[in-house]
Amino acid sequence: MITLVHLQVLSAGLFCIGLYGVLARRSAVLILLAIELMLNAVNVNLVGLAAFVDNGQFMGQIIAIFVITVAAAEVGLALAIILRLYRNRGSVNVDQLNMMKW
Amino acid sequence: MTSLVLFYLAGTLTLGGAVGVVGTRNIVHAALFLLASLMGVAGIYLLVFAEFLALVQVLIYGGAIVIVVLFALMLTRLQEFRGSMENRQWPVAVVAAVVLFGVIAAAIVRTGTPAGLERQGPGVQDIGTALFTQWAIPFEVASVLLLVALIGAIVIARAGGRD
Missing domain, CATH: 1.20.120.1200 (NADH-ubiquinone/plastoquinone oxidoreductase chain 6, subunit NuoJ)
Incomplete structure (x- = not known):
């Protein structure tokens, strides 16, 4: 039988793998993919809590739907920014994006 | 099982x-x-x-x-990316991810499963009803957010324009 602990440990593992990706990768596109992993970890946690704790209120599932909506908007905007960056700078390496530093 | x-x-x-x-x-x-x-x-x-x-x-x-x-x-x-795909701080990133996972997993396992948990799922109809009654305003705000993101993505990624 699946318990809440299973889901929460899975969610924590997914979140930490995403965290490693965000911290260690050099390509902006790969950082974006790792952020998607982290958002999915949050969704797994929300859905698990909605299924096991929240007595038939399923508020977690509704919030997960909104998280997916915001993730879709975020991916669209971020990829537009990355395209623009590639066109202006010829690179999506985040180590080289230091024009706002002084 | x-x-x-x-x-x-x-x-x-x-x-x-x-x-x-x-x-x-x-x-x-x-x-x-x-x-x-x-x-x-x-x-x-x-x-x-x-x-x-x-x-x-x-x-x-x-x-x-x-x-x-x-x-x-x-x-x-x-x-x-000719050389490494990772930046210089990747060992720190490994340590941060492993430590965070250890802390979260320890907290989860120590808390354990509360007694009397029941697996129960609402039907699609329940979710639809809730989304259009109790959650109608967040739903509309989300649609406006998607519209703004759509227009913003088109404006940012458009060819030409002022660089």
Whole structure:
């Protein structure tokens, strides 16, 4: 039988793998993919809590739907920014994006 | 018992795909690993009776987000990473991720499962009713957010314009 602990440990593992990706990768596109992993970890946690704790209120599932909506908007905007960056700078390496530093 | 076996299968797909996303050197492979990981998450949603979310996951992530990422990869030809795909701080990132996982997992296991848990899932009809009655205003705000993101993405990515 699946318990809440299973889901929460899975969610924590997914979140930490995403965290490693965000911290260690050099390509902006790969950082974006790792952020998607982290958002999915949050969704797994929300859905698990909605299924096991929240007595038939399923508020977690509704919030997960909104998280997916915001993730879709975020991916669209971020990829537009990355395209623009590639066109202006010829690179999506985040180590080289230091024009706002002084 | 069957559900536990299926859970471990879906969890292996999810975590294996996630490791592939952060580990592979090929960016197109990373996008396809992300697809595998997201489908594993959809399987987990099915196992906890969140079938509407499983459907949304397959449609939006599998059908939309991964395709958009692949399009962006085609438009930005990425042969520029000759050396390492990771930056200099990757050992710190490993330590941070492992320590965070240890802390969270210890907290979860120490808390344990509260007694009297019941697996219960609402039907698709319940979710629809709640979304259009109790959650109507957040729903409308989300639609405005999507419209703003759509227009913003078009304006930012448009060819020409003021550079």
